[in-house]
Amino acid sequence: MNQINVSEVSEFHLLGLTPVKEVQLSLFFLFALFYSFVLPGNIFIILTIYLDHHLASPMYFFLANLSFLDICYCSVISPKMLADFLRPHKKISYGGCMAQLFFLHFLGAAEMFLLIAMACDRYVAICKPLQYFHLMSRNVCCMLVGVSWTGGFIHAIILVMLAHQLHFCGSNVLDNFFCDIHQVIRVACTDTHRVEALTFINNGLVILSSFILLLTSYGILLLKLKTSKTLERSKATSTCVTHIVVILVMFTPAIFLYTRPSEPLSIDKVVAVFHTVIFPLLNPMIYTMRNKEIKSSMKRLIEKYGPQVIL
Template sequence: MEHENGTGVTEFVLLGLSQTREIQLFLFILFLVFYSIILPANILIILTIQCDPHLGFPMYFFLANLAFLDICYCSVTPPKMLADFFSHHKTISYGGCMAQLFFIHFLGGAEIFLLMGMAFDRYVAICHPLRYASIMGREICCALVGAAWAGGFTHSILQVVLIIQLPFCGPNELDNFFCDITQVIKLACTDIYVLEFFMFFNSGLVTLMCFLLLLISYGALLVRLQMGNPSKGMSKAASTCITHIIIVFIMFGPAIYIYCRPFQNFPLDKVVAVFHTVVFPLMNPMIYTLRNKEIISYLGKKCELTV
């Protein structure tokens, strides 16, 4: 059955991470254990921030939203990847593939813009501490989060609308465990030079510019803190900035590798894709939490009360 855009492809074949049965079983157990531990931990972070009134600062509001975005992001590809480890014929429908494309870039784009909002929050906290509470009110924080979701949606829908108009007449094999624009558009039965350039700009250059902007802003904040009074509060602010920089590198590193180059297959593509879609997103809130004394202290008190 052909789609309205003239394509004869109704499904795509996913070659997966490995064709060896023993390796597939090992990867299934490894990812299942990781997913079963880290996913509840991220949910605990959200519940902790929501339940403790002392964690009502905008910084923790953004962290809870970051954890929620990462949980949603890691619900797009890992469940099917785990199921495909037990399937001899790994396929995904045309509609399922387009849905993966949309949600991967929707949630990923929203997270990028949320990190920009978190950087603005740190700028106000460090450069305008006396006006911080009045500037970063509940309305502004909600507006920044809403803008992040809207930005991610716009970024994603522009790509998906263009891709669904492409004709796919075969082959239909994707050398990966999920659908992404870097490989899907290569299967189109038409000239994709202009479209590839647009995708490179929309996903690659925009990601790179946001990455550089975040590094410059946090670098400037660290310099300002070094020149200021090295008090306990300033030391805490510097630690928070460093934590944000770590998350920025973890978030943007794989994305820059995947999208800031010609859309061709390279040996490390699958490894980077695993870290980009499965491992790193769930680790972002964990890294932030382990470096945050307030959240650790609250969790410790809860554990003591439970015991």
């Protein structure tokens, strides 16, 4: 009788970012400080959009959802990473590893698809301004968000199914600070060529196709705005440029990590830190810093509710 999907490994050992204890403590305080300041900032963005009726447009609805996705995405990795800095032995169960892999790719892909939805929103706002609120109704916006989450789920469940097919009987040491598909493939003791190929195709389709589609769409919009004579041209151009900055910040490390062969490079961990911890929390901040309306709303919210809003 053939047995499949049987794993003799019940847990994985993580090597973390560095073996030096002093550096680990320094990184713990650095990331804890960053997390404690930037995370409330993202929550404040969501509260501002929710409480201020001046920000009831589809663009801010998508921005609030982006902030929520980024908070969830960072929470998959950051809490355990911070705890592991203080532990001599860094472990994660097999089930925990699969869960971390799933939610990392589920939320990451959902965010990529949400950026496509935001690009559609900008296209309608710039090219069909008179029909904007009709075409981008709340139902349509909710549908686009739902499609983004569904697409992320399908992408992630495929990766988990591929990882679950692997057989682990030897090394259970993952050379990283979190559990991801490439690290899991490297320690499997069965032939991984088919899984590697399917993983590469799955990641490549989601990441590269989304990246090319987004840059092409915003390039077309910028060309259209260049020939436009409307009074809102400057504001629309600034918004498009901000979206392009976020796209580059988000996709560049993802392309580096997931659209190349799985052989490890020395810089992989550094890129992974920026991709999973730093950049996601900074994305909504980039939108906010270049948006006068949301900054004014934040100021009004603080003046109206005082310190209790921040607390």
